[in-house]
Amino acid sequence: MPTFTQEQATQYDSRILRLVPGYELLHQLTATQLQATLADNAHILVVGAGSGKEIIELAKINPRWQFTAQDTSRDMLDIASSKFAEQGISNRVTLHYGALEKLKHKADAALCLLVLHFVEDNGDKKQVLKSIKNNLNKDATLYLADLMRPETQFERDAQLLACAQLGLGEAGQQHMRNQLENEFYPLDRMRFSELLHECGFSSPPKLYFKALGFSGYVI
Numbered sequence: 001m002p003t004f005t006q007e008q009a010t011q012y013d014s015r016i017l018r019l020v021p022g023y024e025l026l027h028q029l030t031a032t033q034l035q036a037t038l039a040d041n042a043h044i045l046v047v048g049a050g051s052g053k054e055i056i057e058l059a060k061i062n063p064r065w066q067f068t069a070q071d072t073s074r075d076m077l078d079i080a081s082s083k084f085a086e087q088g089i090s091n092r093v094t095l096h097y098g099a100l101e102k103l104k105h106k107a108d109a110a111l112c113l114l115v116l117h118f119v120e121d122n123g124d125k126k127q128v129l130k131s132i133k134n135n136l137n138k139d140a141t142l143y144l145a146d147l148m149r150p151e152t153q154f155e156r157d158a159q160l161l162a163c164a165q166l167g168l169g170e171a172g173q174q175h176m177r178n179q180l181e182n183e184f185y186p187l188d189r190m191r192f193s194e195l196l197h198e199c200g201f202s203s204p205p206k207l208y209f210k211a212l213g214f215s216g217y218v219i
C-alpha cells in the first residue's frame, strides 16, 4: 500500500490526476452537495484529508465553514497545513494527525474521499467508519468515495487505459496494475452496505459518482 510519505506526498497532487479518472469532478460534485445542504456555521470533518484538496475548495465556497483535517500521514498533513496557511484559512482548520478520536464539536458532514480502499476489511475499515459515525451530528451526512470491486471483467483494463490517456506512463501503469490487484482492499456493494449498517449508518448509500472502479456515495 502507498505510504503517502516523502515523494509520494510531494508528488501527490500531480499524480492523483492521472490515477483517478474524474478526480476533479468527484470533488466538484461533493462540494456542490455540501453547498446545497449545509448552513453557514457548519463544521466539516475531512477524513484522509491528504494534501488539503477538499478543504481548500470548500473554504472558498463558504467563508464561514470550519473544518477538521485528519490523516494518518504526517507528510500529507504538513503539505495541507502549508497550503492552508498560503490560503489564509489556517484559523478555520483543526489538524488531526493519526487515528480519529472524539472531536470537540460533532461535525455536520464528513468526507472520506479515496481513503477507505487503503484500509483492510479485518476490523480496520469498521473502526474508521465507527469513528466517523461517532463524530457526526444525528442528521449529518457522510460522503465516501472508494475504489470498488470490479463489476465487469474488463473494468480494471479500461481503468488503466483511462490512466494512460490521462498521461500515466508505462512504468506508472504497471505500478498501478499491481496496486489495483494487490494493494487495495475494495469492497463489493453488498459488503459495503453491510459494513455501513454495522457501523450505525442506517440509510442505504446513494451513488452520486461513478468512474469505472471509483464510486462516490452519499450516506
Ligand SMILES: C[S@@+](CC[C@H](N)C(=O)[O-])C[C@H]1O[C@@H](n2cnc3c(N)ncnc32)[C@H](O)[C@@H]1O
Residues within 6 Å of the ligand: 003, 004, 016, 047, 048, 049, 050, 051, 053, 054, 070, 071, 072, 073, 076, 112, 113, 114, 115, 118, 119, 128
Ligand atoms: C488518495 S489520498 C486522498 C486524499 C484526499 N482525500 C483527496 O481526495 O485528494 C488517501 C489519503 O488517505 C490517508 N489515509 C490512509 N489510511 C488512512 C486512515 N486509516 N485514516 C485516515 N487517513 C488515511 C493517506 O495518508 C492519504 O493522505
